[in-house]
Amino acid sequence: MKVLEASIEARQRDVQPVAEPGTGHVKTGQGTPRVDGRAKVTGGARYAAEHVAPDMLFGVVVCSGVARGRIRQLHLGEALAAPGVVEILWHGNRPRMRKLGLFYKDMTSPSGTPFKPLYDDRVLYSGQPIALVVARTFEEARYASSLVRADYEEEPHETNLLENLHRAREPRRMKAGFSAPPGPTGQADSAFAAAPVQVDMHFHHGVEHHNPLEMHASTVLFEPDGHMVVYDKTQSSINSRSAISRAFGIPARKLTVKNPFVGGAFGSGLRPQYQLYLAVMAALRLEQPVRVVLTRQQMFSFGHRPETWQHVQLAAERDGTLKAIIHECIHETSRFEDYVEVVVNWSGQLYKCDNVRLRYEVVSLDQYTPLDMRAPGAAHGVHALEVAMDELSYALKMDPLALRLKNYTDVDPAGGTPYSTKELRACYEQGARRFGWERRNPQPRSLQEGGELVGWGMATGQWDALQMLARVRAVLHPDGRLVLSSAASDIGTGSYTAFSQLGAEAMGLPMENVAFQLGDSTLPFAPVEGGSSHVATIGSAIVGVCERLQRKLWSIARVMPDSPFRDSARSDEVLLLHGEMRWKRADGQAEPAPAGALPLADLLAWWGRPIEESYFQLPNKLQQRKHVCATHSAVFCEVRVDEEFGTVRVTRVVSAVAAGRIVNETTARSQVMGGVVWGISQALHEETHTDHRLGRFMNHNLSEYHVAINADVQDIDVVFVPEDDRVVSRIGAKGVGEIGIVGVAAAISNAIYHATGRRVRSTPMTPDKVMAPGDGWEAGDAAVGIDPGTGRFRR
Known part of the structure; x- marks a missing residue:
């Protein structure tokens, strides 16, 4: 039993990627191999569905078979009698959840009321989760889920955007980070009509789904004191922790969410997905560790790049000077939220033109709320503009x-x-x-x-080009190890490596001496990893905290016996390079060693205790x-x-x-x-x-x-x-x-x-x-x- 427990503990221990020995000193801009590469190719990296515990239970979701209506009755008897089944959760027996939609808002929610899994008998879209079968094994849960039957009171549904364009309307409210199209400039319609060369085009873009390699999963574990540790497929551990804390009324101090490794997301992990709520429900009700993994088919049951219709009109003089740009877009949203994207704004920014009119509208359909997908809005909006520009060139x-x-x-x-x-x-x-x-x-x-x-x-x-708020903590240990930490995420983009590289360069250390801890909601605050903002945000905080460490090292060097920097008047007179503190020349470069150099190993050994600093990065708004x-x-x-x-x-x-x-x-x-x-x-x-x-x-x-x-x-x-x-x-x-x-x-x-x-x-x-x-x-x-x-x- 002790061997089994030791094995489980080893498998659950989070890997903290560090560069291979011999990587040496690096500078930003260099092509440095991923520090998490070995962990990923050897299986040391554990993803959300790969954490285990004794007596773990497995949940499989049952999805609705209609697009709109009410659940009249769920037939659960045959499924409950299946081998290994422990419980079936549905809206009639789920743990208590808060009622107000405000409690289900997350850091990236659009306006409206977020979807609340298993909350009541309403069916809002096809594929909606209506039950969770919990069993001793995944296979038993999957089989039993096929035995659940539902009777519905169906209502007329509408999922066709192109047949409902006449219902288009402006979004009710804009989400944070969304810039509504600016007002018209000049007289676009009359300028278009008067121009000698005109292009008038319509575009349609079908629905796309994210389909990252790692499917969405959540594993809920219990610590001896009842503290819940949740491993979630997410682009923000803090966002997921906040979501389940608010929805279930659990104090945040009793919850830890971790996502040290994420097998791709592309936006699908920006919002907490329904498997997280269901896994927590099952764990609370049964007081046992629970894992819920969505099947590949169920990966199509939440969020997607929205279907989009666009109309672009361009007009120009015969020498190519643009005289008018008109860009209109209509895309889908759900009945319960107004999802918005920056689709048409690019047409008012990219090219010089005095007469511009932009319009953006949505149509509410019986679908799940669309979700940001890599370059949301631009992937479609710039496409339409650039094809129209090509047409104009001909x-x-x-x-x-x-x-x-x-x-x-x-x-x-x-x-x-x-x-x-x-x-x-x-x-x-x-x-x-x-x-x-x-x-x-x-x-x-x-x-x-x-x-x-x-x-x-x-x-x-x-x-x-975005930048958010973030905090980074740094601890420089007496043995020369630098540990940086923030609740950031690495969704496969190379964040571990870039962040370690920035810390190593700032502190003049070899890469193997630097570790960056991320993917844990107990670490200092970091924003959701999205919008191509993480390096600009977390990276700036790393440089900020390292500058504070440098000043502290300088102050220690000034009181260290026999230090060449005892007479240094200002911290900006020194810099760190190749594991040494050196004098800075007038051109900002380091004096060549050994002229007045102090090895950091000697300085830290004399100090004899860790040096800690933190830094809060605020965008230069x-x-x-x-x-x-x-x-x-x-x-x-x-x-x-x-x-x-x-x-x-x-x-x-x-x-x-x-x-x-x-x-x-x-x-x-x-x-x-x-x-x-x-x-x-x-x-x-x-x-x-x-x-x-x-x-x-x-x-x-x-x-x-x-x-x-x-x-x-x-x-x-x-x-x-x-x-x-x-x-x-x-x-x-x-x-x-x-x-x-x-x-x-x-x-x-x-x-x-x-x-x-x-x-x-x-x-x-x-x-x-x-x-x-x-x-x-x-x-x-x-x-x-x-x-x-x-x-x-x-x-």
Whole structure:
């Protein structure tokens, strides 16, 4: 028994990744291997569903079979009699939960009332959890869940966005972080009507689901004093702890949520998902450890990138000067929350134009509330704008890149606010040079190789550069180990590595001497990991706390016997490098050792006890409000199209990115490459289809929900354009997680047009659309609410 308990304890112990011995001293910008790599490839990294305890029970969710109505009766007898079943939770026997929707709000909630799992008999969407079967093993719970039957009082439902565009309305209230479209400037409609060159296009984007490798799971463990430790698939341990504390009225001091390792999330873990509430319910009722893991099919039962309809009108003078930009968007939300995205705002920022009108509306449907997915809003909004810009370039008989440079702006056209930094022009230049854009024949259908049509396309990308609030604690031990900690998250982006790298550089230590602790709600406050803000936020706090440590070390060096720094008047006269305190030269560099150097090992040994500091990072809001803070990219793409089968191969992508100072080139490049792969997937593969008669997603599995695989991904070249933005963050860095996907689908669409002469205006661009007659769009008119008689939008 003791051996078993020791094994369980070892498996539950959280791994704290540290760089391999011999990694040595590093500087930011270097391509440093991931410090968590060994733990992940050897199985040392434990994810939410991999923590064990004696007498653990397993829960499997039962989901509703209708889209709207009430549960008349649940037939549980057969399932309760199944082998291994301990309990079945439903709205009639669940533990007490608070009533007010306010208690279910989390740090990223949109306006409205959040969904409350198993709260009552109401069914709000198809796939809603209606029961939790708890058994001794997962297999027994899964089998018993198939025996649960439900009788419903069905109500009419509506899940079709395109048939309900006439119900579009402005969102009731905006969520935090959402910027409503600015008011119109100039006279966009009359300027459009008067312009000699016009483009008028409609776009439709289908539903996408996140589908990270790690499925959503929550494991609830009990400590001897009754304290609950919850391992959750989340992008914020603090957010998950707050959610269950408030919903169940449990004091936060009695809860710890951990997420030291997350197997991808892409936004699906921004909000606490329903398996967390159900696992806590079962653990409270049965007073035993419980694990709830959603099946792959159930991963389609919460949140998704919303279905979107867009209308873009561009007008220009014959020399390419933009005269009018009109961009309207309508997308879905749920009946109980108003989910919003920044879809149309980009059209008012990217290009210089005096007449701009933007409009954004939502339609309430019987679906779960949509959820932020990598580059929410921009992935669709910039796509529509950039395809329309490409269409305009052909109408003008002008190179697409030249058109963008013609209308380039260094300020926000709406208010004249300057960008904090904007190296987009350099992105255009370096990306075009790397791709060989100057060799492009402008004529569609002009290139063919081996029976395939070859096309080249390009697009611009933009994403917000964000910074949040965060606190970091630092402890420098007498043996020279630096331990940094914050309740941050690493969802596979390389946060462990980048944060350790920043601490190592700031303190002049080798990487193997630095450990960063994250993924624990008991650690100092950190925001939700999302919006490409983590490095700018946590990284700035790391530099801040290390500066405090440096000053404390300096003060100790001034009183240490025989220290060369006893006569130092100011802390900024010294710096830390290669494990030593050194004098700083007039040019800011360190004096070469051994001239006046003090080994940190000697200093710490003399002091003999840990040195601790903390730092609270506040965004520089005063400066940020005076600027537009954004990352930029230029995406160039080559496709090959088999016209007979309509298949498209993306054979080359060059993504030139300006994202501030790059902390770790290896992990940053990986992020951009991942974004490009997802852009390919968005452009050609991903869409969740709904049977509107049932109000249910039909291809809710990975055999029918297609994503890009190895065969779809060929040459991806990432170029980082030098940029240093001290307005966005004190370390000069911006985020790279989102910018990698923005513009990719548009570049592919534009390349398909160059190859075939057919414009595909909806995603995914499947073979049936690519093979469509004429300009490739007539067959898709009905899909975006276009009246075939008038060619106009039916509203």
